[in-house]
Amino acid sequence: TLLALIFVFRGFRAALLPLSVAVFAVLGTFVFLRVIAEGTTVSVFALNLTTGLGLGLGIDYCLLMLARYREELEQGQRHQRALERTVQTAGRTVIFSGATVASSLLALLVFPAPYLRSFAFAGVGVVAIACGAAVIVLPALLATLGDRLSTSSVEVTESFWGVQARRVLKRPVAYVVGAGAILVLVGLPFFRFDAGRIDDRVLPEDAPAREAATLVRDVLDFGELNPINVVALDAPASDTENSAALRSLILELPNVERVVDAGGFSTPGLPPLPGSSFNEQFENGTGQWFRVTASVAPDTPEAEALVESLRAIDNPFGTELLVTGTTANSMDTVDAVLDRLPLALVIIAIITLIVLFLMTGSILVPLKAVVLNLLSLTATFGALVWIFQDGNLADALGFTATGSVDIFTPILMFCIAFGLSMDYEVFLLSRIKEEYDLTGDNDQAIVAGIGSTGRVVTAAAVLLAIVFTAISTSEVTLVKMFGFGLMIAVLVDAFLVRATLTPALMKLAGRANWWAPEPLSRFHLRYGLWENEPIHLPEPDTVPEPTQTPEV
The missing domain is CATH 1.20.1640.10 (Multidrug efflux transporter AcrB transmembrane domain)
Known part of the structure; x- marks a missing residue:
């Protein structure tokens, strides 16, 4: 650095x-x-x-x-x-x-x-x-x-970005189509995203905890290591008829290998093997515990289907049936996070739009910034799915692919990467807006803004990428994914979005970039934050027409 x-x-x-x-x-x-x-x-x-x-x-x-x-x-x-x-x-x-x-x-x-x-x-x-x-x-x-x-x-470094901006402004449609196609193609694997939770395989292979878990897994199996626990509330063990009925319902489900409860040890198609030592362990007078061993790994769709089937059982006791364990905990965690995700997205979008409006006085520019950020991050997550979920670079990067991605990691990465992307957007827009307030020339403002901030944005992105690359050298897969993903995000955003898509779309929009409805325009004139006293302002009562579409 x-x-x-x-x-x-x-x-x-x-x-x-x-x-x-x-x-x-x-x-x-x-x-x-x-x-x-x-x-x-x-x-x-x-x-x-x-x-x-x-x-x-x-x-x-x-x-x-x-x-x-x-x-x-x-x-x-x-x-x-x-x-x-x-x-x-x-x-x-x-x-x-x-x-x-x-x-x-x-x-x-x-x-x-x-x-x-x-x-x-x-x-x-x-x-x-x-x-x-x-x-x-x-x-x-x-x-x-x-x-x-x-x-x-x-000077050569500074002038390069001005030249690049003029090149984009000459053929904006071609650059929009080309850069957009790249982002969409890279982002396609994201639609295969499979959310899950972590296990010992995120650790290095020589970590003691992973070695122990691997040994247990090899000697026993995934099901023994991660049983599904079913608890029937208000179900006394003395009610042997309903206990046997519930046990039978569980054993009838697909991928159930065995059930252990207060009545003994049971396998599908065979009567339970009773044992007095089970009674105290699996019931306490207020409920009964049924420990279900599945024949499939806990992070598979079959295991999730089994949990859903267990929760759908009509409990013969007529009381609540609780299901927990590795698979159930993972499913509930993912559901809880995804339930709150829309609210988080709305909060981020609204605050971002407000901040950018106060800075630019524009409606279109903040909306464009949010949409481009989402497109850029979709490409980033698509790359992560291809690399970490599918395991295409597992040997090169030194991790074990599990076929899913921990739900917390992309959520955390999204919030950080979205903020960093807006970081560069603010760098760029603040200078473009400053030039536009002084000249009223949209094209000149774009070229001057990118020419003066291009070196700063790209240097900042490269330096930040160096930091995140260092983080990605961690032997813990979660940290490796975090660092590698953010490295991709900042580089894609700086070189493909800010240097290409942003100026091209602003060229196509023309003076409409700086339009706002009359009430919002008056609000910004009074409460917005300015670097210079504006000389040229768009009329607030009419929507400016976009500039004529240049040659593709």
Whole structure:
């Protein structure tokens, strides 16, 4: 990371600034997690999230601030005025960006899982600290260093993104179709997504816990290692007639290998083998326990069908029948998470739309940003299904494919990756909007915005990808998937979405990019946040026509 920063800034002193802020954010969040751990459960994996996000966001925000600071100096601004303009413009962008990332992470609180909630606490903490360090600590360091960081970056690098933007604007339809087709094709495997829960196979093969589980599995079988437990409430063992009836109903179900209960040991087609030692273990006067051994692995559709059949049994006792165990717990966890997923998506979308509207005063631009993010993340998850669920790169990456993906990992990745994608969108849109407010020329604003932020966005994405690649070297499959998936997400978003799809679609929309209904337009004029006093504004009472579609 340090070497990459030295390459980006062409200097050791400047490269140390974002790394110092990132380390400050990580250490500050460690302290924050230590405090909240006194009152709530915090996952040990929250430390991985804190490290990755702290380094990534700290570097991202400093890149943006330093790039703007140098630009102001190169335009002839005095040191103090350049610093003021940097905080006024790039600092505003950092705050907006942090708000979008934090809102995505806060959505994790709606899930009934302490594991996900601990990531929400950790993520929001590191975002807040990273933002504070970028707009408070970094300006203080810059004020101390003076104009000794005014060395400019290589012009060829900066002009490349302007040239690329002009190339996209000449044939936007072709770029939209091409980039969109790539994202759709890569995302197709996502429709085979199979949600599940983790077992010992997420650990390295030489981990003692996995070795023990493998030994038990080889000696016995999946069913013995993961029995399905059925509890009949208010079912006394003295009622042998109903006990026998319930046992028979269970044994009639497909894929049931044996049943052990207070009446003894039973297998399909044979009478139970009684044993007095079973009585005390499987009944306590208020209910009975039936331990069901399945002939199929717990993470298979057949095992899930068996759990559903057990829950559908008409209990002869006429009381409630409870079913638990590895398969049932996995099914209930997945159902609970998926039930709350629509609410989380709505929260993320609404907060994102509000933040981007306040920044741009547009209706179309925020909607486009949300749709492109969803398309980009679909491609990311499609790649993860192909790699981790299907196991196509299992040997190369060193993990064991189980045929499913832990339900918590994509939920966590979605909230983080959506926030990071909006992070880059805010970087880009803030500069395009600034140029449009000054000139009123949509094409010029797009070219200038991408030309000035392209290097920052791509450098930030590459540096963040380095951090997540380091995380993906973990021997724990969950952490490996988390790091690898976020690495794919930030690179796809920066190079395919922000550098190609965003300018192409904005070109096709023309002045309609900046339109809003009259009430919302008046609201934004009064309460929106501006970097410059706008010179050119679209008329609020009419919808601007999109520009004529250029040649494909």
